[in-house]
Amino acid sequence: MKYMLLAYTNRDAWEATTREWTATGQMPAEVAAACEFFAELGQELVASGEFVGAEGLADPAHSRTVRPSAGAPVATEGPFAEAKEVLVSYGIVDCATPERAAEIAAKIVSGTGDTVEIRPLMTPTGEL
Numbered sequence: 001m002k003y004m005l006l007a008y009t010n011r012d013a014w015e016a017t018t019r020e021w022t023a024t025g026q027m028p029a030e031v032a033a034a035c036e037f038f039a040e041l042g043q044e045l046v047a048s049g050e051f052v053g054a055e056g057l058a059d060p061a062h063s064r065t066v067r068p069s070a071g072a073p074v075a076t077e078g079p080f081a082e083a084k085e086v087l088v089s090y091g092i093v094d095c096a097t098p099e100r101a102a103e104i105a106a107k108i109v110s111g112t113g114d115t116v117e118i119r120p121l122m123t124p125t126g127e128l
Contacts, residue, residue, distance in 0.1 A: 001128065002052060002094045002121040003101040007114040008085040018059050037111040038089075045093060045104070054091035085115060092121070 020028050027035075038054070045051035066075045091108075095101045098120070105116040120128050 001096075001098075002092055003098070004119045004121055005091045005093065005101070005105050005108065006087060006117040006119065007089045007091075007108060007112065008117070009088045009112075009114045011084055011086045014059075014086045014088065034112050041104075041107060041111065050093045050095055050100075050104070052092035052094050054089065056089045057087060060086050088114065 017028050017031060021031070038056075042051060042054065064075050064077055066073050068074075093101060093104055095104070098118070101118050105118050108114060108116050122128060
């Protein structure tokens with residue numbers, strides 16, 4: 001079964017890191033460490049055959065949200081409603097059990113300190 005792992009981080013920490021990166025033009029150490037961690041985890045999941053895909057997400061300031069409106073859908077700049085956490089990455093894994101997906105999520109939490117939501121993906125026919 002395929003699972004989407006959604007990683008969230010603290011908004012204040014994210015914004016501070018973004019400011020540092022912008023001010024110095026250099027990747028902050030914690031971002032470099034997270035990139036290294038995800039590269040190693042990706043290699044592990046490729047080797048086990050569980051890796052489907054993953055991407056980090058750009059700063060939420062670059063987001064657009066499309067919502068229903070009285071006439072036609074309306075696009076607005078910015079992320080979803082105000083939140084204390086920011087969605088920073090996602091991964092899709094194909095695991096034999098939900099417990100295995102939770103083990104992978106726990107590695108992410110331990111390696112980055114981020115919160116990870118696990119969402120089963122439905123098949124094209126709507127089954128889990």
